[in-house]
Amino acid sequence: MRHIILTGHSRISEGIATAIEFVLGNKIPYFNAYMEGEELYSKKLREKISEYPPQDDIIILTDILGGSVNNDMMKFLDRPNLHLVCGMNLPLAVHLILSEEENTEQLIRQGIQAAKDGIQYCNDIQVSANMDDLGDF
């Protein structure tokens, strides 16, 4: 089996999880980091991971490379079949959830490309669309 987990500073992972649920209907586990008055997120995350059999693939998505959350997660990479991707956005999550790719490493590499392709300056798209319109005349 394959599992996706979101984590990041404050409530970014919760926010992305709500958008995933709104758009796709999937409930993805998330771990808000450094929330006042709450138990250490990395402890809760480790407990969650321990629920999965070692042969299961786990993909952890975090918010930013070099940030303390991603640094914490780098320490989890000694777990077999654990994959860590930073810089998460909604196109990445959508790809990881919807793709039928069975090879998890391939899935992740394709998902990262989809995530990058999904970041666009929409003013360029509008200009391009307008030029297409002009082409009809």
Added chain:
Amino acid sequence: MRHIILTGHSRISEGIATAIEFVLGNKIPYFNAYMEGEELYSKKLREKISEYPPQDDIIILTDILGGSVNNDMMKFLDRPNLHLVCGMNLPLAVHLILSEEENTEQLIRQGIQAAKDGIQYCNDIQVSANMDDLGDF
């Protein structure tokens, strides 16, 4: 002046705003879309934009190209100096906030590159780091 606004499905923009505030201390306005029992987000967003003088640059970040929120925002592009970027992630926001680039279009293009560069498969980094370690021996 230059303003950044976040919007997206459910609470994704709120989540990213909390991470920005945690990491950088900046409070960025956000508009949660399609929240039950709440006023139409695009109406509130339009009111927010109307507070800014027309010569001010506004950068709207959304969650996903082709999603209904980004489609709604495409209609805002008739406002002069309004820039729309989809596929937002934390590296994008951090770049847009911290960069000293004065030209907004340049800032956005650099920010998009930073956002893409910020999406990484960290297992590759770990392998690379281990190989660097070996290089010392």
